[in-house]
Amino acid sequence: MLGMQKAFMEVDNNKLQPAEMDGLKVVSFGFFAEQAHQAAIYRGPIISGILKQFLVDTNWSNLDYLIVDLPPGTGDIPLTLAQTIPITGILVVTTPQDVASNVATKAIGMFNKLNVPIIGVIENMSYFICPKCSDKHYIFGEGGAKRISEQFSIPFLGEIPLNSGIMEGSDKGKPIILSHPTSPSAEAIRVSAKNVAAQCSILAAKLKEEMQGTAAQ
């Protein structure tokens, strides 16, 4: 989605060097697979090992945010993540329909069990506005993320429309927020991002307090 298919992972002083674009430092399991020109076939324990390397053995230097994009649902990777580093919070992203929000619900249950805070929920593919007649269509149904927000008392942080511009931007590696910064889709993403950042500040302050408390004991 960032157009980094050809990025390489260099190693310097025994640390992985992340690829960089527009101020984002990126490591991805996909880079290895690209380098080897083959599909990555690994079982969970090996993937967990690689995830730990990405977290611990990478030359991140100072970051504002460290964002980990997880596969849907529950599994080895979120478990390993929660057991390896302190997590500010989990951002839940879902589409509106029940079969998707049910998967999100299970993931929230898992992180609750692991005592990882939830930042909030964002709804993706919320609605489609017909470019010809401007009619608004809730193709995937309505209100899935709002129901999750109420059910778990977690903040509802935004909705992203279904829009071919967003898809094209992702395929070309040019996010719509850079290519069309004043479009309604870019604005929806910007509003959501601001909401997420505000919640993160609150949770990060809490986490810092807890860690200082633990250190003092």
Next chain:
Amino acid sequence: MLGMQKAFMEVDNNKLQPAEMDGLKVVSFGFFAEQAHQAAIYRGPIISGILKQFLVDTNWSNLDYLIVDLPPGTGDIPLTLAQTIPITGILVVTTPQDVASNVATKAIGMFNKLNVPIIGVIENMSYFICPKCSDKHYIFGEGGAKRISEQFSIPFLGEIPLNSGIMEGSDKGKPIILSHPTSPSAEAIRVSAKNVAAQCSILAAKLKEEMQGTAAQ
């Protein structure tokens, strides 16, 4: 998607009894999680064990098809599957955009490596027809599945439109092919299913020959 949220898995003579609906016998990891009213947090090796139980320790009796719905991409479950039972073939389902078809491509690479035949590729969410003005929109781009079909020389078996009727049917547990059997969406699914069945017959005959060949050696 089959409205079986409340289905239970009974055990009889040490065999799991599948739940049943409209002639479909179903086992699902979700049933256990529902019974326990909790999120399923298990690592890959445990999930692989459960998958083996579903395949081997379930009272399937005679089936026309045994269909396993896999998570996207590569991982423990498809690996375990390929190493546990002989597989007639893999049906690849993708949406049109590159970021999705890239994941499908990796899965095809994995199954090629494991010598599992590919039945073909179906494109989901191919296009959206505006219910108000009838304009056709390729929201996720065009031709992702056809590109995969050409790249790997595997059959292109159909395209399913993006349609709120399909979504609603899935959420309510009433597939559109039963609730609106003459709708264009149901017709698209029926055509795809027939193409899949035809390919399966060919591959199943091949598999039978191979297994008899192996048994004779």
